[in-house]
Amino acid sequence: MDKPEIAEVLDTHSGSYLRAQDVIGSDYAALVQLRSQAKAAHFKDQPLYRCSTCLTPVFICARKDGQKFFFKHSHEDGSCPAVTRSALSQDEIDARKYNGVKESQAHLQMKDWLEACLKADPRFSLVNKEARWAGRLTGEWRKPDVSAVYEGVRVAFEIQLTTTYLDVIVKRREFYLQEGGLIFWVFASFDNEHRRLTEDDVFYNNNQNAFIVNPGTVKESLEQKRLMLECVWQAPTADGSHGALRRQRVAFDQLTLDQATQRAYFFDYEGAKEQLSAARSSEVQALQDEIDAWWDRKRDEDAPPQETWTKFAPRLRKLGLQAPFSFRDVDQVLLTALYSAKHGRPWGQRKNLLVEVAHHLAMKDRDRFVWFMHAVKRYGREYEMAHEGDEMKWAAKLVRAKADYRADRLQFEPKRTSQALAEFLFPELCPFP
Numbered sequence: 001m002d003k004p005e006i007a008e009v010l011d012t013h014s015g016s017y018l019r020a021q022d023v024i025g026s027d028y029a030a031l032v033q034l035r036s037q038a039k040a041a042h043f044k045d046q047p048l049y050r051c052s053t054c055l056t057p058v059f060i061c062a063r064k065d066g067q068k069f070f071f072k073h074s075h076e077d078g079s080c081p082a083v084t085r086s087a088l089s090q091d092e093i094d095a096r097k098y099n100g101v102k103e104s105q106a107h108l109q110m111k112d113w114l115e116a117c118l119k120a121d122p123r124f125s126l127v128n129k130e131a132r133w134a135g136r137l138t139g140e141w142r143k144p145d146v147s148a149v150y151e152g153v154r155v156a157f158e159i160q161l162t163t164t165y166l167d168v169i170v171k172r173r174e175f176y177l178q179e180g181g182l183i184f185w186v187f188a189s190f191d192n193e194h195r196r197l198t199e200d201d202v203f204y205n206n207n208q209n210a211f212i213v214n215p216g217t218v219k220e221s222l223e224q225k226r227l228m229l230e231c232v233w234q235a236p237t238a239d240g241s242h243g244a245l246r247r248q249r250v251a252f253d254q255l256t257l258d259q260a261t262q263r264a265y266f267f268d269y270e271g272a273k274e275q276l277s278a279a280r281s282s283e284v285q286a287l288q289d290e291i292d293a294w295w296d297r298k299r300d301e302d303a304p305p306q307e308t309w310t311k312f313a314p315r316l317r318k319l320g321l322q323a324p325f326s327f328r329d330v331d332q333v334l335l336t337a338l339y340s341a342k343h344g345r346p347w348g349q350r351k352n353l354l355v356e357v358a359h360h361l362a363m364k365d366r367d368r369f370v371w372f373m374h375a376v377k378r379y380g381r382e383y384e385m386a387h388e389g390d391e392m393k394w395a396a397k398l399v400r401a402k403a404d405y406r407a408d409r410l411q412f413e414p415k416r417t418s419q420a421l422a423e424f425l426f427p428e429l430c431p432f433p
């Protein structure tokens with residue numbers, strides 16, 4: 001009977017999972033070499049590959065005709081769920097895979113390094129590799145890669161070589177939180193690729209700080225008798241985009257440890273983001289006020305409006321608004337109409353009454369009339385405006401405008417060239433009809 005082939009294997013050196021067909025590849029000569037290397041390693045009891053499901057060492061075999069290669073368990077007792085085709089839950093698969101990674105040489109190396117660095121640093125006590133951490137409240141227990149006590153807090157150091165086991169990560173965080181301990185994740189490397197993979201994982205749950213142990217940090221830690229780490233972090237950007245990753249060698253004793261949120265960080269991303277957003281809101285407010293005041297005053301200024309606008313445009317753009325650099329491209333009729341509705345009198349225009357603005361728009365600039373009337377209502381100016389000047393004249397004008405609207409809506413379709421600017425300057429009018 002044909003045994004089902006093993007589809008995925010664990011590379012015991014790197015701790016990564018690979019598709020069997022990718023390891024086998026299509027280079028015959030390379031495969032033959034790899035096959036004998038794997039055999040030799042197996043005899044030294046250091047198998048290169050294991051079955052991803054049961055972690056039994058695997059061999060590369062060839063079919064009798066020598067045309068096809070595949071992976072086979074080194075001893076086949078029929079118990080591997082991949083062979084018996086028993087269904088494992090995703091949780092079981094993840095837990096098995098996670099354990100497999102822990103047996104990789106890369107993982108063992110990281111564990112030894114961490115232990116050595118912690119033992120060299122007098123700030124830590126009770127440094128233990130793989131010590132059982134039994135829950136005080138529940139029967140649960142964990143075996144962190146390395147544990148130690150730092151300033152009275154028990155810290156579980158967990159090495160994270162792969163980034164795909166979110167459930168395992170989440171469960172661990174809950175356990176240590178409940179136990180009054182702190183989990184501290186350690187990476188072997190961290191780059192943009194890791195950041196992509198760890199979205200919502202360790203990085204994003206740790207105030208966007210990740211810590212790396214590598215030969216450089218180990219050397220410095222042992223020399224200084226102080227646990228040194230490479231910190232990779234991200235600073236928030238004004239426009240909310242992904243910033244570049246920053247890196248710096250830092251000492252563990254420089255970090256902020258937050259037991260309640262199970263976070264340890266060097267750079268306070270959340271704090272910086274709050275500051276940035278507070279600064280942004282006050283700049284938004286300042287610009288709204290300044291442009292509002294200037295709009296009415298600009299008639300009396302000797303300098304052309306473009307001169308002042310040249311100062312506003314870059315500030316608006318810095319806030320992410322695509323404001324035109326040329327004042328001619330700003331819909332001045334629209335802004336004058338909206339400001340007039342807001343202030344209850346013509347604003348930036350030589351007229352006396354708000355209803356005069358209304359008369360003009362209802363006849364001449366109908367593509368701003370709908371938004372103007374929307375603003376008049378929103379600012380509660382409807383009644384006041386209807387009683388300005390010749391009441392009958394405006395009432396008649398409104399009836400006529402409404403009839404025209406019913407007959408041909410198109411001429412009333414709002415001109416939207418400055419819509420984004422209007423939404424920014426008049427947030428209380430959003431959404432614009």
Ligand SMILES: [Zn+2]
Nearest residue numbers: 051053054080
């Ligand atoms: Zn297996």
